[in-house]
Amino acid sequence: MSRTAGRGSRRLTRWWRLRSLRTRLTVIAATAIAVCVFLAFQVASQLLESELQDAAEDQLRADSRVLATDAERAGLAQVRLPPYPGSGRLVRVVLPDGSTRTPDGQPALPPVSDHAGRVARGASTDLMESGDIDDGGYLVYTLRAGGGAVQVARAADDGPVNQFGLGMLLIGLLCVVGGALVGRAVARTGLAPIDRLTAAAVRVAHTRDLDADIPDEGGGEIRRLIQSINDMLAALRDSRQAQRLLAEDAAHELRTPLTSLRLNVELLIRLDRRGTLDSALPAASRTRLLDDLGAQVAELSTLAAELTDLARGDVSDESTEVLDLADVVGAAATRARSRVPDIEVALDVTSVWVSGRPAGLQRAVLNLIDNAGKWSPPDQPVQVRLRAEGASAVLEVDDAGPGIDADDVPRVFDRFYRADSARALPGSGLGLSIVQRVVDAHGGRVTVARSARGGALLRVELPAAGSPAPDDAPARRTVVPPVSQK
Known part of the structure; x- marks a missing residue:
């Protein structure tokens, strides 16, 4: 029953x-x-x-x-x-x-x-x-x-x-x-406003016209619903515009290294087919050409990784955890030394606990160190300082380079933006953009100033979290030397 x-x-x-x-x-x-x-x-x-x-x-x-x-x-x-x-x-x-x-x-x-x-x-x-x-x-x-x-x-x-x-x-x-x-x-x-709203939404779905806002009518819940849908359409417009700009900028940035890579590879193939590779390219020239190919491949790999990070936005499978930011900074400095053997990093860090994603934070610190390493002279290390200020963890990375011009400061975190003085250096113009995205995702902020040594000073502030370790943990001052060349 x-x-x-x-x-x-x-x-x-x-x-x-x-x-x-x-x-x-x-x-x-x-x-x-x-x-x-x-x-x-x-x-x-x-x-x-x-x-x-x-x-x-x-x-x-x-x-x-x-x-x-x-x-x-x-x-x-x-x-x-x-x-x-x-x-x-x-x-x-x-x-x-x-x-x-x-x-x-x-x-x-x-x-x-x-x-x-x-x-x-x-x-x-x-x-x-x-x-x-x-x-x-x-x-x-x-x-x-x-x-x-x-x-x-x-x-x-x-x-x-x-x-x-x-x-x-x-x-x-x-x-x-x-x-x-x-x-x-x-x-x-x-339900007449709902019917008109449904018809307008169907029309937008069929025409793919995200610029067609739904007319605001009625009051109370209907008005809030229409405003929410219009806000969603505006967000979709911004997202599509950002995707279009990202694709256009990526195509522009990829064109030069791909062209250079294609020309060098075609030269090697043409000489090899003629059997004149050894006679036309002496050992020293062939070594320089292969080094250029390796550098171009590395640049393309870095650009592809950075484009992937930007395209994913805030989507990440990595979970948030409470971690010691000093360990993240130390790991990033070690990776920077392995990627750029000539770089020297001076660490002056104190244990500061934050809540965040370890890989994302390490990528941001690594990009800051890489950016500073491009400008710092060989005899001047990149200085990395980490300390606690009130309820924030403050990370500062500075170099002894020429610094950033005042005209370039407002756009230094834009995607693919590179100052005129940086166009001859390797890079894609995406590193600092990724830094800002990671810092924003962790509820912090990043700023640019001039360091006491005359170079650029990039300052990151993140909300501090409760420390499972004693508060009086000693500072760790170390220098990561460059890798010796054989």
């Missing part, structure tokens, strides 16, 4: 979910009206039935008092009983010996009850009771009179209640039908 009920409930739920919002509102409105009409019918029926019963009891008491008065004057045995009218009131006299008198032609009443007998014997003054006459409800009122009692009965009449119920049923049906129509009209009117 419960399994059948469960299947019926699931079927009803599935049917409800398949209905449109307009149909749901119509059904809800009609159901609400039907419930209200049913409750009103129940309350009104109870009130009407109670009023009718009170009126019937009052009438029985009045009739009994009249008959009791006559019985007191004439005696119970001689009192004249009113003739039976054929319907309605029934009367009976209970004599002191327990016998009864009734009018001629009147239907027989049930035997006198024990409670009514006690009234006739003087145990109580009166009694109101109910019983059955020919399977119909009735009321009997017994009143003490003349050594016995008089009884007046009236058959219960459900006709007015039934007529009232029929009328309420008809009114309820009309109300339900009217409520369904009104609910349908209200749903159609209330």
